[in-house]
Amino acid sequence: MGKLKTSILTGFLGAGKTTLLNHLLSTSQHERIAVIVNEYGEVGIDGKLVVEAKDEIIELNNGCICCTVRSDLISAIQALLASGRPIDRIIVETSGLADPAPVIQSFVLDEVLAERLQLDAIITVVDARHVERHMALDEAMEQISFADVLLLNKTDLESKESLALTESKLRHLNPLARIVRTQSSVVDRCAVLDIGAFDLKNILSIDPDILEEHDHEHDQSIGCVAIREPGALDPTMFNAWMNRLVQASGKDMFRMKGVLQFEGDPRRYVFHGVHMTLEGRPGKAWMPSEQRISEIVFIGRNLDDRSLRSGFANCLAHLRELAS
Numbered sequence: 001m002g003k004l005k006t007s008i009l010t011g012f013l014g015a016g017k018t019t020l021l022n023h024l025l026s027t028s029q030h031e032r033i034a035v036i037v038n039e040y041g042e043v044g045i046d047g048k049l050v051v052e053a054k055d056e057i058i059e060l061n062n063g064c065i066c067c068t069v070r071s072d073l074i075s076a077i078q079a080l081l082a083s084g085r086p087i088d089r090i091i092v093e094t095s096g097l098a099d100p101a102p103v104i105q106s107f108v109l110d111e112v113l114a115e116r117l118q119l120d121a122i123i124t125v126v127d128a129r130h131v132e133r134h135m136a137l138d139e140a141m142e143q144i145s146f147a148d149v150l151l152l153n154k155t156d157l158e159s160k161e162s163l164a165l166t167e168s169k170l171r172h173l174n175p176l177a178r179i180v181r182t183q184s185s186v187v188d189r190c191a192v193l194d195i196g197a198f199d200l201k202n203i204l205s206i207d208p209d210i211l212e213e214h215d216h217e218h219d220q221s222i223g224c225v226a227i228r229e230p231g232a233l234d235p236t237m238f239n240a241w242m243n244r245l246v247q248a249s250g251k252d253m254f255r256m257k258g259v260l261q262f263e264g265d266p267r268r269y270v271f272h273g274v275h276m277t278l279e280g281r282p283g284k285a286w287m288p289s290e291q292r293i294s295e296i297v298f299i300g301r302n303l304d305d306r307s308l309r310s311g312f313a314n315c316l317a318h319l320r321e322l323a324s
């Protein structure tokens with residue numbers, strides 16, 4: 001029995017990992033792909049944004065796959081393998097704050113994973129617009145250094161000159177990785193899957209201690225606030241609040257994402273923020289039988305939990321009526 005190909009998708013918060021995952025799933029034809037999605041926050045949004053229902057999606061939330069939920073990753077994959085379900089490939093999307101080294105370590109050191117899986121490549125998505133800012137953070141640097149393929153994404157947002165400069169910085173940090181420029185993470189599957197690029201020797205040359213167990217810590221000032229709320233939001237108030245929020249704290253607000261219930265709208269509203277860039281679009285309609293709940297996650301530096309919660313509450317339509 002051949003080993004099951006496994007790819008790790010990594011890249012800093014908001015770089016375009018889920019967009020890439022969706023692209024790979026929607027162009028997968030008959031392949032059966034098991035997807036493991038890891039999110040830092042206790043409310044998992046990515047699982048709801050992954051397109052293909054035919055594929056198996058395992059969510060590992062409330063912690064980073066590189067530390068708190070690392071053993072969950074190993075157990076989830078072991079359970080998947082033991083289930084005997086037919087699978088052609090595994091794709092693991094790490095949280096945007098994950099250090100890839102301990103994740104790689106799990107694939108090399110765990111006996112079951114090492115025997116049954118073949119780590120095909122580490123694919124790192126880089127946000128061309130925010131890469132400079134992200135490079136100040138260890139996690140982002142590690143994600144770039146360990147990559148076998150670097151997707152320089154969001155090319156639509158930057159000039160040719162800026163892209164060339166970023167590419168030379170990436171090349172300096174990781175001379176071995178192939179760099180592919182992308183918009184909306186659209187890439188030829190052959191450039192990222194079944195490329196057999198992962199090589200432990202390369203990884204050991206970057207980090208000779210990678211196979212040693214050692215504790216690592218994330219920057220303690222970076223945190224997460226997650227809100228789940230059944231009340232409908234007033235879209236005008238919500239948009240105004242978001243604009244004020246990014247003006248005031250866009251630098252430290254790394255990521256916002258949510259699936260929201262807007263007053264009078266039969267569809268979900270899918271919302272993304274990456275620093276100052278905000279994007280939203282209507283999503284799937286709510287089913288009559290399901291409870292409509294807005295979920296939003298904020299990840300950033302020195303987040304003010306109380307003010308985010310009260311800002312959100314101020315946008316609730318039923319409170320607006322009470323106030324007037």
Ligand SMILES: Nc1nc2c(ncn2[C@@H]2O[C@H](COP(=O)(O)OP(=O)(O)OP(=O)(O)O)[C@@H](O)[C@H]2O)c(=O)[nH]1
Binds near residue numbers: 013183185255272
């Ligand atoms: N302008 C532009 N926006 C993009 C591009 N690729 C992705 N985005 C947007 O960037 C935002 C984040 O994309 P995701 O795919 O959710 O990013 P992610 O890396 O999975 O985010 P986290 O899981 O939170 O770390 C979304 O609003 C996307 O629509 C691109 O090439 N250009």
